[in-house]
Amino acid sequence: MEYQKHDRYYYLKCFYAGLFPCGITHTFLTPLDVVKCRRQISPTQYSSLGDGLRQIFREKGIRGLYLGWQPTVLGYGLQGSAKYGFYEIFKDLYVNVLGLNFPEKYKTIRFLISSAFAEVVADCILCPMESLKVRMQTSPKGTFPTKFLQGFKELSKEGTHGFYKGIVPLIFRQVPNTMVKFATYENTVKFFYTYIFIKPKMQYSKAIQLFLTFLSGYIAGIFCCLFSNPADTIVSKLNYIRTDKTQTLSSSVKQIYNEIGFFGLWRGFSTRILMVGSLSALEWLIYDSFKVMAGLETTGGK
Numbered sequence: 001m002e003y004q005k006h007d008r009y010y011y012l013k014c015f016y017a018g019l020f021p022c023g024i025t026h027t028f029l030t031p032l033d034v035v036k037c038r039r040q041i042s043p044t045q046y047s048s049l050g051d052g053l054r055q056i057f058r059e060k061g062i063r064g065l066y067l068g069w070q071p072t073v074l075g076y077g078l079q080g081s082a083k084y085g086f087y088e089i090f091k092d093l094y095v096n097v098l099g100l101n102f103p104e105k106y107k108t109i110r111f112l113i114s115s116a117f118a119e120v121v122a123d124c125i126l127c128p129m130e131s132l133k134v135r136m137q138t139s140p141k142g143t144f145p146t147k148f149l150q151g152f153k154e155l156s157k158e159g160t161h162g163f164y165k166g167i168v169p170l171i172f173r174q175v176p177n178t179m180v181k182f183a184t185y186e187n188t189v190k191f192f193y194t195y196i197f198i199k200p201k202m203q204y205s206k207a208i209q210l211f212l213t214f215l216s217g218y219i220a221g222i223f224c225c226l227f228s229n230p231a232d233t234i235v236s237k238l239n240y241i242r243t244d245k246t247q248t249l250s251s252s253v254k255q256i257y258n259e260i261g262f263f264g265l266w267r268g269f270s271t272r273i274l275m276v277g278s279l280s281a282l283e284w285l286i287y288d289s290f291k292v293m294a295g296l297e298t299t300g301g302k
Contacts, residue, residue: 010296011089017290018084021283023077028282030072031056031065032275034137040233040267041138049271068133070148075129082122083115084287087182090114108183115182119175127170128163131155169253173231177224181280184220189300192216201301209298214285216300221280225272233260233267 026033035052038045046052056064091114135144136151145151155162192212193201201209237256260267288298 006088006092011085013291013294013296014088015081015085017287017294017296019077019081020290021286022080022083022279023073024286025279025282026076027066027069027073029275029279030067030069032271033072033133034065034067036271036275037134037137039271041237043264043267049274067146068136071129071133071136071151075126075133078129079122079126080283080287082125083118083178086118086121087114090117108187111183111186112179115178116175119178120171123167123171123174126174127167130170131163131166134166169231169234173234176227176231177276180224180227181220184223185216185280185284186300188216188219189213193301202297206292206298210285210288210292213288213298213300214281217284218277218281220284221277222273224280225269225276233264 031053032049034056035046035049039052046055053065060067091110094110094114132148132151132155135155136146136148145154189212192215197204197208197212234253234256237260284299292298
């Protein structure tokens with residue numbers, strides 16, 4: 001197994017590079033997120049993605065389409081920094097623990113384990129802003145503030161329960177999503193450099209390397225949608241409904257499932273394919289672009 005030892009400056013650059021991909025892309029695609037969350041909560045509210053975008057724009061304009069952008073950019077910015085930064089750390093830690101001679105065929109396990117641990121850390125940082133975002137985007141008119149500071153103050157009245165009641169389903173949504181995305185991305189990049197672009201990676205221009213980053217990221221995003229959509233629906237519903245602090249998470253999830261059924265877990269799936277595929281591709285492109293600007297190599301390869 002080829003392995004390059006990294007120092008703390010490398011990791012700091014990765015944390016810095018990771019600060020931008022998730023925050024920028026999730027914020028840019030906020031209109032899709034607003035429609036997706038509302039269709040998960042109330043499937044009859046909009047007949048399609050296009051219908052939802054048209055209705056919101058007609059009623060609220062651009063401000064309505066970008067409702068919740070503040071907690072989105074803050075939450076996903078910090079989440080991306082932790083996710084990508086700790087992923088690089090855990091990948092190296094994996095090698096240090098198991099040794100350089102660990103079989104190459106188990107390399108995917110390295111990607112899966114490293115991304116899982118990194119995402120758990122990132123989700124603990126993301127959850128308060130995710131809860132606030134969903135509440136702002138889906139609450140009936142007049143029942144919850146639509147401005148960031150007012151919404152934060154209102155949600156803080158519920159204490160830790162308000163900010164973190166969705167942490168478990170969030171982890172169940174994000175961790176499989178990230179595991180599949182990172183492992184698929186790494187293996188897709190490796191496939192391209194093994195079977196199509198067969199010269200050594202560094203012999204190709206940065207433009208070609210970043211194009212392969214984008215393409216691999218989109219493919220990874222499509223795959224991860226298949227694994228995360230049910231949990232994504234549960235997160236939206238859980239943050240939408242008001243639950244008593246004494247009500248257990250399992251009873252809340254059971255209540256939601258009894259209400260929407262198995263097929264209800266796949267509401268908004270087509271919208272998520274478009275959204276998550278684009279998010280994944282843009283995230284990897286931005287992340288690798290910042291790595292290149294910092295003097296580092298693009299992620300993945302042989």
